[in-house]
């Protein structure tokens with residue numbers, strides 16, 4: 001089955017960006033060879049045992065190489081643009097100059113399409129691209145590295161504090177489209193920035209395979225938001241791979257609301273005394289399958305990691321959480337907490353959760369906990385004694401459970417967007433928005 | 437207001453209330469005392485409609501209607517309020533949000549429009565002063581991280597705002613220090629009126645020094661075994677529960 005993708009690649013490889021740089025061409029060729037040998041992940045692999053990707057092999061998703069601007073519903077842009085952000089729009093895996101607005105962007109800051117970065121920033125690209133993750137990680141990374149048709153390069157120079165968030169808005173407008181983007185986000189020493197990745201698309205089958213590499217240099221502070229609200233029939237594979245230098249901070253907020261099948265991997269390598277916060281919220285309805293894998297590598301001493309992923313699963317939806325905290329021998333004084341909480345709203349919903357610790361240092365503090373449960377009867381009854389009907393009580397409690405993660409979003413305009421998405425997933429939420 | 441006749445209730449196969457009779461008229465304050473495990477909380481739960489109890493016999497009439505037929509929220513909207521012995525923590529739902537939803541449910545039930553946002557805030561701030569609570573409690577999640585005493589005050593605050601007809605206070609005094617008890621008692625006393633009745637469940641006579649009941653009942657082994665005026669509480673304190681339990685046997 002993989003062979004159809006391989007045949008397709010042979011036709012298009014020359015049209016992909018990076019052909020002019022020998023090292024990049026080599027990187028892509030190696031990735032392609034790795035993918036050709038390995039194929040898509042199978043259930044036999046430990047990291048994929050809960051997530052069956054065979055459906056994407058049944059359809060041949062093809063990259064959109066047509067450079068003309070497609071015609072599509074502009075609401076996809078307007079409804080998903082975060083107010084006050086500098087917005088870069090990617091349509092069907094390609095940077096769209098027409099829809100992007102980078103007005104007011106400081107000239108020291110680079111926000112470039114991959115095609116432009118190849119021309120303008122080849123040294124930085126060579127120094128960083130493929131350094132936070134390599135093809136052996138898993139075959140979707142190889143796939144992405146070989147196939148990426150575009151992506152965004154963001155570089156924040158040392159000491160620069162960027163006030164305006166930068167939004168990367170991914171839109172898919174064509175059925176059976178393959179949108180493969182590769183982003184490179186770099187916050188140099190002491191820089192600070194907020195970046196938002198938004199994924200949306202039409203109500204038809206398509207495939208997103210997106211990889212983002214993030215470098216948070218010394219004492220820098222980068223917050224990355226991912227809002228995955230793909231169309232109901234979409235497949236989404238996303239990986240975020242982070243390298244944190246000493247004293248750096250990385251905050252991640254991972255909202256998984258859309259698509260039929262979604263898998264997101266978030267990994268970070270922590271340097272000395274660096275800190276990371278992983279926040280996740282997944283909401284599944286109907287037959288959605290939402291899989292989140294996280295890996296926090298404590299490689300050096302004194303680093304702190306905090307992780308909380310919450311899932312709400314309704315109807316026949318299935319949520320998967322696999323979280324690994326790895327503490328190397330060198331990483332003394334590690335302080336880490338990992339939690340996963342799941343709320344099942346129906347008897348057919350399912351949550352598979354697997355927190356894992358692998359610890360080789362002896363002077364560390366590592367906590368972890370998981371819960372899978374239903375709404376508490378005593379809470380429902382308490383609200384009923386306060387005049388609130390059972391249905392509304394259930395909705396209030398469900399919303400409250402999810403809203404904890406929305407509340408952690410510090411950007412007000414983004415919080416509003418995310419809140420809207422949560423209420424859309426639970427239209428009966430019984431929640432009076434004016435009061436939130 | 438409320439009439440309980442020969443009420444029998446069990447959990448699973450275990451009978452807990454075994455033929456309880458009690459009538460409370462408008463404006464009256466009744467105290468129910470009794471040893472641990474007598475069935476006091478069970479009575480409060482059955483009256484407010486908590487699932488999990490089998491009513492095997494008897495009936496309860498509230499304002500002329502069959503109370504046991506009503507869903508818990510309907511009872512609440514009709515004016516029954518239960519201050520819980522162990523108030524439940526509701527993470528993520530703020531006090532003020534729940535109070536507003538509650539008040540609007542009552543108003544809707546009575547064919548009224550939603551409360552005006554400003555009027556509501558004025559009302560709430562007025563009542564929170566009465567209970568000597570900090571305004572920040574309004575914006576905190578319901579009972580989450582509250583101390584025992586703060587939870588009890590919060591229950592009375594809710595009663596003060598929702599203005600029920602029939603208040604059931606389940607051991608609202610337990611775990612309170614004397615200063616907190618005085619504040620809570622003052623809150624309750626300010627709610628007393630000729631139209632509002634109280635059923636105060638307590639383990640200690642002390643509460644009754646601050647809220648003077650019209651009637652005192654002793655509940656033991658699922659039945660009211662003795663009734664009297666407020667002096668009964670003092671006698672009980674002196675002689676202990678064995679005295680009445682002995683009489684019941």
Ligand SMILES: Nc1ncnc2c1ncn2[C@@H]1O[C@H](COP(=O)(O)OP(=O)(O)O)[C@@H](O)[C@H]1O
Pocket residue numbers: 447450452470471472473474475476477478479
């Ligand atoms: N859910 C329950 N399941 C089994 N037994 C119960 C349950 N609730 C109460 N009981 C029992 O019923 C009796 C009365 O309990 P309760 O009403 O809480 O007493 P009180 O409030 O007077 O201390 C006790 O023996 C208690 O153990």
Ligand SMILES: [Mg+2]
Pocket residue numbers: 476477478521607
């Ligand atoms: Mg009790």
